[in-house]
Amino acid sequence: MADKRCGCTGIRCCLLCENRPKEIAAAKPSIQEEIWTYCAICRKAWSEFDPEQGMDHCSSHNGKYIEFNGITIIKDFVSLPEECCIITEIDKMPWKSSQSGRRKQDFGPKVNFKKQKLKTGTFSGLPPLSESIVPRMNAVEPLKSFHPVEQCHLEYVPERGSAIDPHFDDRWLWGERLVTLNLLSDSFLHFHYTQENDEAIRPKVRVPMPRRSLIVVSGDARYRWMHSIPRNAITSRRVAITYRELSEEFREGGKRYELGDMVLGIARTYQGQVVE
Template identity: 45%
Template sequence: MATAGGGSRGGCGARPRDCGCKGVRTCLLCERERGGGVPGALPPQDYGPRVNFRKQKLKPGSFDGLPSFSREIVQRMGAYPILEKFLPVEQCNLDYHPERGSAIDPHLDDSWLWGERLVSLNLLSPTVLSMSRDSGEILQLLSVTPQGTRSSVPSDTKMGDPEDAQSTRRAVPCDHVEVAIHLPARSLLVLFGAARYQWKHAIHRQHIESHRICATFRELSAEFCPGGKQGELGQELLEIALSFQGKPV
């Protein structure tokens, strides 16, 4: 079974056997002793190959493709320039409920198997994706305030002020910054570049305010593309995925 999230999975420690949160996803059942009356998180619905990320091994297993209802979704994704030639080989559907305390811990998705673009479709309710980075590298943050008001951001450097605003800049270490990305219901998120490989993403418990479903799609890394070390296996997985005959594995 492909592990949910496809990322660096520290998980939430030892879990009760009937907890279904998997990997970096957590629920209150993971964190409380049994008998507290807290229902477990629903298990993820995976459509993808059998993968052992630790040993870097995979095989098709019982994978028979992405689900038929995703055919149109994938076609419509291709209309966006950023998703040109995006060919997913895995889809993972996650079900979040505030009463279960659903959340996702900060993590980076795997880069051995999964490629440049990580695509998520946010359904049913809005949420917030929180981006963070474990790095002391310096970011230059810009704060703009209306003219005549005092900026709440301290700064030693003044930018060129437009007529109706005042801009200030300050240097802040990356590990002191968390970027909040608001995701409306029915929005599509694409992480790539630094957001994919350097900044961890998470969803905090307080940002699951009502029932939410997320469908995440992943493409293959260069190693599994034509000309790559495992290009033939990648082509086999891609043909299976795009048959759209899948059942959860």
């Protein structure tokens, strides 16, 4: 019988299954990267930035910096009591094992990204806990027109070696802004530059995700840089609530507007159950 302790398949592995046969669990060769750390106050990424001094702007930056656009961090988006209530509601719902030591809960339409097909049959809306969160997001400047139609909860724990590989989120269905509410622990979101160049070393930018903060990824950070969360960025249990909006193709004026409008209408019922 297959080992069901985790949800890893293919080359992905967690601490529970990393001793699988090498042809399955072997990691992809890594590219040499030069690490920069993003400062949410000056909105630049610095070559010398000590995260041990805190998740905020250090008293002084040293070394070189690069411009890094497309990140908004809203600290203390929810309070400690609110965080406790949200986690309590999340843990009442069933978790499903996912790739690389994560667990997940999905609320959204069923999608075949390869064939670009969207089905709404099992989608019952965003969960009730978001009925108060979404209007609060719409009250901040970068998210005034943000209308999420998909919500995903991801749990990361160090005991399983939870991580997520560098990737781009889909562009056919999902719009420009990716929004994450980071709960239970501080962490870092890593961005990997993908443009071909003559440099032997490519830049990697670490973006701090303070506990209870809201992180918005858009623009260059969304479309020019892949993002990931490595194992060493997870020091204790972390739960991320990620919201996605529709792309222009599914919004007013787009060729699939009617379908997009229907999906948005379902999302706004806030009666959603976890999609199996």
